[in-house]
Amino acid sequence: MLALVPGTLLAQEQAKPSTTKASRSAGNVTLSGYLRDAATGEALIGASVFVKSLGVGGTANEYGFYSLTLPKGSYTFTYTYVGYAPTEETLELTGNLTHSIKLNVQRVQTDEVLVLGKQPDQNVKSVETGVNRLDMRQVKLVPALLGEVDLVRNIQLLPGVTTVGEGATGFNVRGGGIDQNLILMDEAPVYNSSHLFGLFSVFNPDAVKDLKLVKGGIPAAYGGRLSSLLDIRMKDGNSQRLGVSGGIGVVSSRLAVEAPIVKDKSSFIVAGRRSYADVFLKAIPEQKNNQAYFYDLSAKANYTLGEKDKLFLSGYFGRDVFKFGDLFQNNWGNATGTLRWNHVFNSRLFMNVTTLASKYDYALGIPNGSQGFEWRSNINDYSAKADFEFFQSPQSTLRFGVSGIYYTFQPGHVTPTEKSSIFRELKLDAQRATEWAAYVDEERQFGPSLSVQLGLRVSMFENRSKGTFYDYVGERGRQLLPINGQQFEGKPVASYPNLEPRLSMRYSLTESASLKASYNRMVQYIHLISNTTAATPLDVWLPSTRNIKPEHADQVSLGYFQNFKNNAYEASVEVFAKRMDNQIDYINGANTLLNTQLESELLYGQGRAYGAEFFVKKAEGRLTGWVSYTLSRSERQVDGLNRDKWYANKYDKTHVLAVVGVYELSPRLSVSSTFNYSTGVATTYPDSRFTYQGLQVPVVGDDARNNFRVPAYHRLDLGATLKGKHNPDRRWQSSWTFSVYNVYGRRNAFGMYFRQKADNPAQTEAVRMSMFGTVLPSIAYNFNF
Incomplete structure (x- = not known):
């Protein structure tokens, strides 16, 4: 087959x-x-x-x-x-x-635990390249940080996926930035996928049904990002009976309720989660005015109109809140809403029409006093699209569709909180843009061995902002000067049409082995402006303008896929090469916050990433898990930086190793472990110094960029899951999960900085910053009925 x-x-x-x-x-x-x-x-x-x-x-x-x-x-x-x-x-x-x-779920499975919820030989027989799926049952068995089951943390155990460090927002795929990942939750884009400054993701595991990560061979139906597609599908809700699940952990508690509205016709699910550090803070007199918590709420309902029509309505709302008395406050959050209509025209033609809205916003400031202010920023996305699948013949499936997006950007708006505040109102010009696309994609079988998927996406982006836009002149690598200011109102500031061809191929060598190849042309029109190694909630999203050009990427990949012992073992090797242009970097000391002339501090260059990904997985038996190893490089070349030579970008990690194991000791008890190793991230450190008035001042010589690396990262985690006694006549089921994060207490470096020694100011010393420098045990109780 x-x-x-x-x-x-x-x-x-x-x-x-x-x-x-x-x-x-x-x-x-x-x-x-x-x-x-x-x-x-x-x-x-x-x-x-x-x-x-x-x-x-x-x-x-x-x-x-x-x-x-x-x-x-x-x-x-x-x-x-x-x-x-x-x-x-x-x-x-x-x-x-x-x-x-x-x-029906297979209740008894002797000596068999399956890792991924898909066909056992799908990795060999499909035409897809660079694709990984995670089964939520497996995700919940892997050791968790502070008991919080986290999808993004599990994604980072897959080949080609990294992060710049613990507490870093998002994830990086094949040497790309976090903004180069298209993250969809029920087809709505999520612009910040992290809670608690990157420690946890916004996706509640109780509400997620399916998760797919695509790193290469991205279908023509998707566009707008350079590196990957993370497609997350929420549960529809139990259409047969009431179901309740949840858990109580060290950091947060969660609860999900699902039930039929009309049995076999309509159902819903509502899943909520909230941390409660602020509850404990209120119990401490000197901390009672401080706040630190996050929450999220996921909801979905569906209704079957008839044999050919079905409606889905889903939404997500989440926020992080931090307040330190009258000194500082900060909050950020996402909100999405999706309305979909499935229609079956006939037995061969399927249609899905989607309308959606997505918003990401953040605020920070000082609540009161003469220095009181509030700063707000946001990005809004309103989209509509229609997708069709036509099953032409046993050898061919045709997919086609159209989409449109309307963006609004507010880079920053500062208002004083009191009349006595030293701050005055400052509002950067809002920007607006539209993005249109149409695509066609055919998957065809040529004989028993060869399958080809050929697609073409046509996209058009227009910046339709109002305001004054400038050209910039000056020396590359230094702050530029604005000239030729031009007022725009009613006509596009900039327009960018693009063709994005896609091609994937699979050739079966045997029933259990295949070769695959793919080519992708991707275009990205919106950009995250972040002048830090790890992105923060304060970073600004901006559209392409006359000066900020769309980013382009051309990626090719080739892979060999082999299964063994009747699909019990899976192995693959993929090599890839990616070339990018219009990559954004920054002059030394760039100011990216509330800068009315931000474009004067941006630089543009080219990028390249290449490497090999090795993956071995055991999918059956009492012991399951996988080993992934990635050998890769990711580099940039920007005129005006590093003497115009290529340099490692901040996402570059030469070696990345992940080992995951789950062992079923008994039907009730399983133990698990994960081990991570990676090359330290590239960063810019001073390589010389000079003395000024008795102090040693560090200097980065020769305009070097990312000339050093922090020490290598490695960590071992352990976990165990103990299920309650099984009683088939009792609906209530429960389990305890235990985890130990960072078992040997390594102080992995998040970053390094330099300072004068306290006892000898004439000398400098390097200081390591670590997110966690100790062992972190945790326990959580989970239930469902």
């Missing part, structure tokens, strides 16, 4: 001449429908159907919809999904038939 990419279902055929001839006969009919969980009604993304007599089959799309074209006749269909009991049905196909299936 040659299966396809998760998200489509297209009949794939073995090398049987009789089958090929029959499948092209004029008597073809189409079987279509939805594949769902029998207990909850959730769509089973990537569930498969197979006709053994013909050797054809395929998988369901993101909404559980499948379509399979066959010659008329009687067939036995086998429906399967990892962790579910297979179901067989014999159907007589005399005409097009709509037939939905519900699969």
